[in-house]
Amino acid sequence: MSASLLRIPIQDAGGEAGRPAQAAGLPTEQLANVWRADQLGSWQSAAIPSGHGALDRELPNGGWPTAALTELMLQQSGIGEMRLLQPAFSRIAKHRPIALVQPPYLPQAAAWVAWRLPAEQLLWIRTSRAVDALWAAEQILRNGSCGALVLWQTHIRHESLRRLHLAAQASDMLFWLLRPLAAAQDASPAPLRLCLRPAAGGIAAKILKRRGPQREGSLFLPLGFAPALRFVQKGSHHAPVDRRAPAVAAARSVSPALV
Amino acid sequence: MHLPSLPLEAFRPRWSEPGRYVVVDRLQVLTASEEAFAAGVRVGMRRGGVGMLCPDAVLLEHDAAKESAAVDAVALSLLQYTPEVALAEEASLLLDVSASLRFFGGARALCRRVRESVLALGFTPQIGMAPTAQGAWLLARAPARTMAGGAGIRQRRVLRIDTLSRRLDALPCTLLPALRPFREWLEGIGCRSCGDLRKLPRAGLKRRTNPAALDALERAYGEATELLEWVQAPETFCAKLELPDRIEHAEAVLFAARRLLLQMTGWLVARQRAIACFVLALEHERGRQAIAPTLLEIKLAEAAWREDHLTRLLKERLGRLVLQAPVIALRLEAAQTEAMAPPTESLFPEPGGTPADRKRLLELLTARLGEDNVLVPAPHAAHRPEEANRWLPATLPRRPAPACPPPLARPFWLLAAPIELIMRDQRPFYGSPLRIVSAMERVECGWESDTLVMRNYFVAQGEEEAFYWIYRERDGEDVRWYLHGLFA
Numbered sequence: 001m002s003a004s005l006l007r008i009p010i011q012d013a014g015g016e017a018g019r020p021a022q023a024a025g026l027p028t029e030q031l032a033n034v035w036r037a038d039q040l041g042s043w044q045s046a047a048i049p050s051g052h053g054a055l056d057r058e059l060p061n062g063g064w065p066t067a068a069l070t071e072l073m074l075q076q077s078g079i080g081e082m083r084l085l086q087p088a089f090s091r092i093a094k095h096r097p098i099a100l101v102q103p104p105y106l107p108q109a110a111a112w113v114a115w116r117l118p119a120e121q122l123l124w125i126r127t128s129r130a131v132d133a134l135w136a137a138e139q140i141l142r143n144g145s146c147g148a149l150v151l152w153q154t155h156i157r158h159e160s161l162r163r164l165h166l167a168a169q170a171s172d173m174l175f176w177l178l179r180p181l182a183a184a185q186d187a188s189p190a191p192l193r194l195c196l197r198p199a200a201g202g203i204a205a206k207i208l209k210r211r212g213p214q215r216e217g218s219l220f221l222p223l224g225f226a227p228a229l230r231f232v233q234k235g236s237h238h239a240p241v242d243r244r245a246p247a248v249a250a251a252r253s254v255s256p257a258l259v
Numbered sequence: 260m261h262l263p264s265l266p267l268e269a270f271r272p273r274w275s276e277p278g279r280y281v282v283v284d285r286l287q288v289l290t291a292s293e294e295a296f297a298a299g300v301r302v303g304m305r306r307g308g309v310g311m312l313c314p315d316a317v318l319l320e321h322d323a324a325k326e327s328a329a330v331d332a333v334a335l336s337l338l339q340y341t342p343e344v345a346l347a348e349e350a351s352l353l354l355d356v357s358a359s360l361r362f363f364g365g366a367r368a369l370c371r372r373v374r375e376s377v378l379a380l381g382f383t384p385q386i387g388m389a390p391t392a393q394g395a396w397l398l399a400r401a402p403a404r405t406m407a408g409g410a411g412i413r414q415r416r417v418l419r420i421d422t423l424s425r426r427l428d429a430l431p432c433t434l435l436p437a438l439r440p441f442r443e444w445l446e447g448i449g450c451r452s453c454g455d456l457r458k459l460p461r462a463g464l465k466r467r468t469n470p471a472a473l474d475a476l477e478r479a480y481g482e483a484t485e486l487l488e489w490v491q492a493p494e495t496f497c498a499k500l501e502l503p504d505r506i507e508h509a510e511a512v513l514f515a516a517r518r519l520l521l522q523m524t525g526w527l528v529a530r531q532r533a534i535a536c537f538v539l540a541l542e543h544e545r546g547r548q549a550i551a552p553t554l555l556e557i558k559l560a561e562a563a564w565r566e567d568h569l570t571r572l573l574k575e576r577l578g579r580l581v582l583q584a585p586v587i588a589l590r591l592e593a594a595q596t597e598a599m600a601p602p603t604e605s606l607f608p609e610p611g612g613t614p615a616d617r618k619r620l621l622e623l624l625t626a627r628l629g630e631d632n633v634l635v636p637a638p639h640a641a642h643r644p645e646e647a648n649r650w651l652p653a654t655l656p657r658r659p660a661p662a663c664p665p666p667l668a669r670p671f672w673l674l675a676a677p678i679e680l681i682m683r684d685q686r687p688f689y690g691s692p693l694r695i696v697s698a699m700e701r702v703e704c705g706w707e708s709d710t711l712v713m714r715n716y717f718v719a720q721g722e723e724e725a726f727y728w729i730y731r732e733r734d735g736e737d738v739r740w741y742l743h744g745l746f747a
Binding site: 199 | 613616617619620621623624627628631632633634635636637638644647648650653668669670671672673674675723724725726727744745746747
């Protein structure tokens with residue numbers, strides 16, 4: 001067993017930090033590898049900063065974990081989940097493509113371009129059956145040429161989750177699984193699980209599971225791109241006036257010779 | 260390499276259903292399947308005796324044409340290991356691998372790969388390796404029990420010429436086909452092994468036996484030069500395989516198709532080509548109730564010649580296929596080839612894999628899910644969002660990206676069909692009353708065709724703070740609101 005796998009929660013009842021570990025008979029050089037239950041844990045792989053300082057402070061290694069399954073449970077689709085992931089996307093899309101498997105609606109490339117992300121790095125995989133979606137996700141993880149994978153699933157069996165998590169561990173990719181909020185009740189092998197709810201000017205994230213102590217209450221994450229507000233501030237030098245539209249041109253009413 | 264059970268395996272490849280099969284040449288048993296041997300059938304037995312021992316055995320007549328076609332198929336697929344493959348007598352093949360040893364990681368690794376390839380083709384190989392071709396032939400041809408130190412493949416591999424002479428001295432001299440008519444005479448004078456034969460006076464032997472045998476022996480010991488006629492790969496590739504049984508499941512075709520793919524791999528490597536498109540035809544009933552063959556065309560985004568990749572692609576395609584009728588034969592044709600571009604090895608591998616890895620992933624996904632389900636964006640300069648948001652199959656050749664339109668407030672999710680919103684208190688309602696939080700964006704186009712749209716788009720916010728992209732259709736006096744997107 002490698003030393004980094006050693007995770008022994010130690011009750012530190014007011015004593016010095018090192019003493020309980022010595023009592024457990026561990027050599028001094030191993031103490032650095034002992035995780036204490038009141039500290040944040042760490043990933044064995046690299047983490048990619050999420051771009052939201054408040055979230056990074058709460059995640060082990062300060063970011064989204066690579067080579068692990070991350071579950072995001074949404075109240076509903078379209079509450080700002082892609083804007084939450086966008087800083088991570090823009091880091092990855094410089095070098096590697098990002099795959100969306102079975103998204104709930106049609107992704108719009110114009111929004112992607114508006115985030116100043118290269119359109120050619122986006123890959124949309126449309127499947128009709130959940131089996132195909134899981135197969136596609138596993139193949140993408142195995143191949144490893146994509147930098148991130150986002151998979152949408154409503155119902156997913158526990159065996160499939162374990163399988164996906166294993167495939168993710170063998171890769172070096174970011175892997176988010178987006179599920180409905182009801183799935184928060186079920187057990188999952190994912191080392192990081194977040195519940196997302198919309199909030200005014202951002203999104204409210206509750207950390208359901210992480211390597212580290214339980215965190216009560218939810219985090220408010222302001223989302224930088226608030227489409228409506230920006231649009232109002234920049235686009236309207238004049239107050240909108242509700243006027244009647246000019247005469248309606250019916251189809252083929254103008255003869256081609258006049259045009 | 261010798262194929263000891265070729266007469267049987269030409270009819271029943273290793274992957275076909277096991278059963279009691281006996282191959283007879285006129286009246287005598289030539290070889291039989293393991294199940295038939297277990298039932299008591301022996302080589303050299305009469306046809307009637309087989310009928311007595313196991314009446315349910317299937318008797319197959321020895322077919323020389325089929326056997327030579329099978330040896331040709333093996334030779335073609337072995338061209339991937341060396342360009343110098345020659346056919347030898349008695350169902351054997353000679354491969355000059357001296358130039359390929361280093362590339363495939365040594366003699367043992369090469370032997371293992373050749374063995375795996377031949378097993379996948381459906382034949383059982385017996386591989387001998389020696390510094391001389393005739394010596395390797397003798398080692399491969401020797402029955403296992405006479406080998407020094409007991410049975411085992413280790414003894415069939417010799418790398419030095421003096422070890423080879425010691426090994427050959429112990430082999431029975433009647434292994435050489437030219438000496439078989441003189442078997443009784445040789446036994447009479449007490450000459451059994453090749454070593455005994457070499458001790459006898461040469462001139463007398465030459466007069467009393469076949470001079471060709473002595474020449475072969477000299478070639479085996481490396482005392483005479485060997486001239487071999489190498490197999491040439493044909494100009495075009497089209498291989499056909501008659502199946503031993505009728506196949507009714509598409510997945511089961513894969514075993515047989517793998518044999519054809521291996522042949523094609525050998526052909527591609529020999530001709531230094533890479534495949535861009537190939538066609539697999541599944542042939543059904545012929546004759547009076549003939550059914551047209553099912554054609555399976557597989558196109559590759561990037562030309563490839565690796566057998567494992569081609570097999571995976573074919574597996575996914577076959578998984579989607581539903582057979583209309585049982586398959587009785589397969590035909591594989593290389594429709595389009597390109598010059599092979601060997602991979603360039605970089606000193607530091609890229610983290611995301613090579614572009615070829617990415618192509619392989621796209622091909623694999625396309626093979627199972629279909630071309631229309633693996634998509635990349637191809638933004639189109641149009642006003643209507645559903646038209647501007649165009650996606651194209653990822654395996655199509657990419658055109659240079661068009662000049663991107665200026666970034667507008669566009670939602671990430673677009674609904675496939677806009678949802679008409681109900682009105683409550685003069686306000687559009689979607690879960691909760693929507694509040695408009697942006698200025699209007701007018702989209703009015705399509706008058707030149709019959710698809711006129713006149714829409715005023717707004718960003719709206721529901722009570723639970725999510726943003727929606729809605730539009731009001733300007734069509735006459737009545738006001739209708741639609742939901743068209745979600746700002747994810």
